[in-house]
Amino acid sequence: MAQPGPTSLALPGQQICLRRPDDWHVHLRDGALMQAVVAATARQFARAIVMPNLTPPITTAAAAAAYRQRILAALGPKLAAGFQPLMTAYLSDSLQPQELIKGQAEAIFYAAKLYPAGATTNSAAGVRDLATIAPLLETMERIGLPLLVHGEVTDPAVDIFDREAVFIERQLLPLLARHPGLKVVLEHITTAEAAACVAEAGPQLAATITPHHLHINRNALFAGGLRPDFYCLPVAKRERHRLALRAAATSGDPSFFLGTDSAPHGRQAKEAACGCAGIYNAPYAIESYAAVFDQEGALDKLEGFASEHGPRFYGLPLNRGVLTLERQDPQSEQAVTVPLRLELGQAGDESLALVPFHAGEALPWRLR
Numbered sequence: 001m002a003q004p005g006p007t008s009l010a011l012p013g014q015q016i017c018l019r020r021p022d023d024w025h026v027h028l029r030d031g032a033l034m035q036a037v038v039a040a041t042a043r044q045f046a047r048a049i050v051m052p053n054l055t056p057p058i059t060t061a062a063a064a065a066a067y068r069q070r071i072l073a074a075l076g077p078k079l080a081a082g083f084q085p086l087m088t089a090y091l092s093d094s095l096q097p098q099e100l101i102k103g104q105a106e107a108i109f110y111a112a113k114l115y116p117a118g119a120t121t122n123s124a125a126g127v128r129d130l131a132t133i134a135p136l137l138e139t140m141e142r143i144g145l146p147l148l149v150h151g152e153v154t155d156p157a158v159d160i161f162d163r164e165a166v167f168i169e170r171q172l173l174p175l176l177a178r179h180p181g182l183k184v185v186l187e188h189i190t191t192a193e194a195a196a197c198v199a200e201a202g203p204q205l206a207a208t209i210t211p212h213h214l215h216i217n218r219n220a221l222f223a224g225g226l227r228p229d230f231y232c233l234p235v236a237k238r239e240r241h242r243l244a245l246r247a248a249a250t251s252g253d254p255s256f257f258l259g260t261d262s263a264p265h266g267r268q269a270k271e272a273a274c275g276c277a278g279i280y281n282a283p284y285a286i287e288s289y290a291a292v293f294d295q296e297g298a299l300d301k302l303e304g305f306a307s308e309h310g311p312r313f314y315g316l317p318l319n320r321g322v323l324t325l326e327r328q329d330p331q332s333e334q335a336v337t338v339p340l341r342l343e344l345g346q347a348g349d350e351s352l353a354l355v356p357f358h359a360g361e362a363l364p365w366r367l368r
């Protein structure tokens with residue numbers, strides 16, 4: 001997956017310092033799995049937009065505040081002091097506008113997430129028809145609470161590889177026109193159509209881009225056999241889409257920013273007759289993005305994408321700390337290599353065994 005890039009002749013030991021980044025889309029889960037994964041995010045990122053698709057989903061400010069407490073408790077005092085979970089509400093047909101107003105006023109909700117019902121993991125309680133949630137969207141527009149969108153139609157007649165592009169035409173563009181003051185993030189974009197739509201739209205619309213959609217195309221899912229660790233939603237698309245996403249991420253356009261969509265599932269959930277969608281990329285996320293920006297000759301654009309565009313869109317201050325990346329020679333014996341498998345529970349506990357993205361690879365940049 002790692003390709004030689006224009007700067008691949010640069011010397012090992014070279015360093016870059018970045019303003020501390022944020023992850024604008026992450027799944028931290030709950031319970032034992034949360035305990036196992038949350039530090040990987042907090043070690044790299046100062047803040048993270050935490051997705052609400054738990055079972056049951058996070059639909060009240062009180063539930064979000066309690067979840068935030070569990071996240072901070074799981075981190076322990078040292079990591080918790082340097083990490084701010086930004087909570088989100090799960091939009092459903094029965095959610096009341098008052099709950100969003102309350103959650104925002106209490107500085108608990110930083111956004112609300114739209115899962116079209118049936119689109120992805122734990123989306124059954126999501127929204128069937130956007131018309132039903134018009135009062136919620138009007139409220140969000142008025143109070144400045146961003147709408148985060150899983151942008152795929154669920155119509156089984158639409159080919160799975162077309163579901164994002166069709167969502168943009170059928171749902172997103174009319175939604176933006178109906179709510180011109182609503183801030184919208186099209187999450188984890190996977191297509192050239194999405195990148196173009198976001199680049200052309202005004203400041204109302206932004207997008208997150210994951211590391212995996214910048215590294216893999218849909219061939220990865222079938223390379224030598226069925227590869228569940230490369231299955232996520234929206235599913236990776238053709239190579240031309242990956243290239244369009246790389247161009248968007250490294251363009252310097254403030255509408256594009258970092259959101260890992262790190263979505264851990266234990267082995268038994270991934271390697272099953274009906275395996276779950278989700279790629280666990282949190283442990284080497286910034287290294288993964290750095291590899292892409294390096295290969296594109298755009299390391300000077302990494303800080304904007306990782307640390308500046310997101311806070312500006314959300315109207316939050318930039319972080320003050322820094323993070324240092326050091327170039328390594330991936331061929332060298334000392335190179336940090338991504339483990340093939342992380343055993344995060346007791347030996348043999350498959351629910352806490354995770355295969356990280358880039359398993360077995362040495363990336364060209366490592367975190368100091």
Ligand code: NCD
Pocket residue numbers: 027053120121150231232233234261263264277278279
């Ligand atoms: C996510 C998950 O597992 O929660 N899975 C994924 O493939 N991205 C849900 C989501 O963001 O669609």
Ligand code: ZN
Pocket residue numbers: 025026027051261263
């Ligand atoms: Zn997600």
